[in-house]
Amino acid sequence: MLAALFFCGLVLVVTGPPGADDRAGRREPRFGGTIPVLPMTFSHGDHFGQTCASCHHEFTDGTAGPPCMTCHVTDRSVAPLLEDQFHGLCRSCHVTEHAASRPSGPTRNCTACHLPDHDF
Amino acid sequence: MSGPRDAVADRGAVLATLVAVVFALTFLALPRLGGGWFWETGNALGFLALAGLLFQMIPYPRSGAARRHERLGYWVLATAIAHAFWFLAGDPTLRVYLQPGAPAHMWLGLFGLLALALLCVLARMPDRMRVHRRYRVFRTLHRGLGLAALAGAGLHVLLSGFYLPSWPQAALLVLICLACSLGRRVWARLQAPPRASAGIYLATGAVAGALFVLIRNLVP
Numbered sequence: 001m002l003a004a005l006f007f008c009g010l011v012l013v014v015t016g017p018p019g020a021d022d023r024a025g026r027r028e029p030r031f032g033g034t035i036p037v038l039p040m041t042f043s044h045g046d047h048f049g050q051t052c053a054s055c056h057h058e059f060t061d062g063t064a065g066p067p068c069m070t071c072h073v074t075d076r077s078v079a080p081l082l083e084d085q086f087h088g089l090c091r092s093c094h095v096t097e098h099a100a101s102r103p104s105g106p107t108r109n110c111t112a113c114h115l116p117d118h119d120f
Numbered sequence: 121m122s123g124p125r126d127a128v129a130d131r132g133a134v135l136a137t138l139v140a141v142v143f144a145l146t147f148l149a150l151p152r153l154g155g156g157w158f159w160e161t162g163n164a165l166g167f168l169a170l171a172g173l174l175f176q177m178i179p180y181p182r183s184g185a186a187r188r189h190e191r192l193g194y195w196v197l198a199t200a201i202a203h204a205f206w207f208l209a210g211d212p213t214l215r216v217y218l219q220p221g222a223p224a225h226m227w228l229g230l231f232g233l234l235a236l237a238l239l240c241v242l243a244r245m246p247d248r249m250r251v252h253r254r255y256r257v258f259r260t261l262h263r264g265l266g267l268a269a270l271a272g273a274g275l276h277v278l279l280s281g282f283y284l285p286s287w288p289q290a291a292l293l294v295l296i297c298l299a300c301s302l303g304r305r306v307w308a309r310l311q312a313p314p315r316a317s318a319g320i321y322l323a324t325g326a327v328a329g330a331l332f333v334l335i336r337n338l339v340p
Binding site for chain 1: 152154155158201205209212241
């Protein structure tokens with residue numbers, strides 16, 4: 001029974017839960033890069049009130065160029081850090097806002113940000 | 121035959137305390153930070169399994185309570201499996217964290233679960249008597265797999281950084297793990313083996329889990 005359970009687990013890891021949107025857990029090359037990344041959703045409108053430079057470091061360090069994600073998936077020096085950097089940036093800010101009892105974005109729930117139908 | 125002092129242990133006071141301590145530990149930092157009922161329920165199962173594993177690790181001769189120890193072990197394994205499947209079946213994104221490139225804390229969690237499953241299979245009576253002819257070999261292997269499972273589970277919790285993000289919490293969890301894995305002389309002061317039934321395990325887990333979910337998601 002245990003072996004069957006672990007086999008079911010393996011199937012779930014490979015295929016995802018039945019009935020779920022197939023794109024939800026599918027990592028694909030996006031934003032012009034070659035590294036596979038999950039779909040994401042982001043709305044500038046939801047972040048009204050935050051200073052632009054909180055996320056857009058290019059506004060202050062003179063690295064202006066293509067849209068942010070393009071560099072972060074093509075530049076070999078930062079592409080491997082994509083997950084750590086964006087999880088750290090987004091989640092730490094959401095946690096801080098939540099702790100201050102202000103409206104905050106998702107703090108833990110994966111699918112809350114990695115929505116398959118809202119590529120940005 | 122149980123005496124009056126045994127009765128205290130029989131009612132599961134040690135297990136209930138461990139469940140309470142493990143869940144309370146998560147509230148020492150960011151106590152109201154919730155990720156939604158789905159997320160917290162799944163992780164409540166994980167913390168309950170961790171508390172159960174800690175209880176099972178207590179080094180005390182279980183000569184008279186081996187069967188109860190074995191039965192509770194299956195419930196701890198079932199809870200750990202439920203924790204894993206809860207997320208796998210309910211969050212289509214999370215499977216990415218068990219594929220190549222996944223972070224270390226997820227591999228450690230899987231390692232802990234596999235070690236726990238192997239531990240239960242190899243200790244199952246009466247097959248155990250055929251697999252391990254010598255009790256000393258069984259005991260060493262059983263203890264080693266238990267420590268491996270606990271190390272995997274503990275590091276899974278600590279390195280994920282979700283509920284125990286501060287160093288005092290990490291230090292306390294390590295201390296609890298060490299106290300439950302070692303400290304044979306201290307535990308020997310108990311007058312009776314720390315016993316607990318599956319009913320106590322599930323009841324205390326249900327109460328602690330419900331509080332865990334409600335406080336993080338309903339308390340403003």
